[in-house]
Amino acid sequence: MNFIGADKTFDEAGVVIFGAPYDSTTSFRPGTRFGPAAIRSESFGIETYSPYLDRDLETDANVHDAGDLELPFGAPDRALDMIEAKAAEILDARKTPFLLGGEHLVTLGAVRAAVKRYPDLCILHFDAHADLREDYLGVRLSHACVMRRCHDLLGDGRIWQFGIRSGTHEEFQFMREGHVTTEPFSLKTLPSISFPLGTPVYLTVDLDVLDPSEFPGTGTQEAGGVRFAELRCALVDILSRFNVVAMDNVELSPALDASGRSTALACKILREQLLAFRR
Secondary structure (H helix, E strand, C coil), X not given: CCCCCCECCCXXXXXXXXXXXXXXXXXCCCCHHHHHHHHHHHHHHCCCEECCCCEEHHHHCCEEEEEECCCCCCCHHHHHHHHHHHHHHHHXXXXXEEEEECCCCHHHHHHHHHHHHCCCCXXXXXXXXXXXXCCECCECCCCCCHHHHHHHHHCCCCEEEEEECECCHHHHHHHHCCCCEEEECCCCCHHHCCCCCCCEEEEEEEHHHECCCCCCCCCCCCCCCECHHHHHHHHHHHHHHCEXXXXXXXXXXXXXXXXXXXXXXXXXXXXXXXXXXXX
């Protein structure tokens, strides 16, 4: 089953969706490995048409859904290698990979592929959590460390974070030292962000940036999040202004929200991103 409207062939498509159903380093409640499949199946509860953008997935987007990778449970190194290889295959074909997680660690595999093709890559990161730990319980490959591992690849001044409202004292000190640029608690500085024309951007969205009153279906909820309308507008702005070369949405854990509203929201956010992105 593919995401609604994502029925173009690989050769026809400009954007290629693929899933990374992996949650072996989850630090609290597991279940994000079921996120990609839930997004696909529940997408048929929404329309292909966006009244916000006056565009339709059936006529105004060229998207191929490549399905899920079959990732080895409990082997993060191997899983990341497989994600990197798939993202590289898509990038080599001059297409844009759109990764569906899974826990946030899966982002690292796609970023590894993107930075090899685009050495001047920058990251825009939406999240409740800083994800800047050097290690979590002695482990460096964890969803709690994913942005620190990305920083290892990119260096200072190339990661912008929004909506962050949780982290250790050390993580917030790392931010204050200027290694990354962080907008805590909100997205208000996003309109002022600019890059030199053509700068390649990786967009990563941990859906727990949303307030749990709207998005309870995630493993580590954090009160005080942004709202759907605010996030939707922010993502449309990014996709219309910047040279986004790869992206992901992660951390939906559908079983933690029996109402299904979290999955429905994830589907709608994905539809809006696909329609805002014009390539």
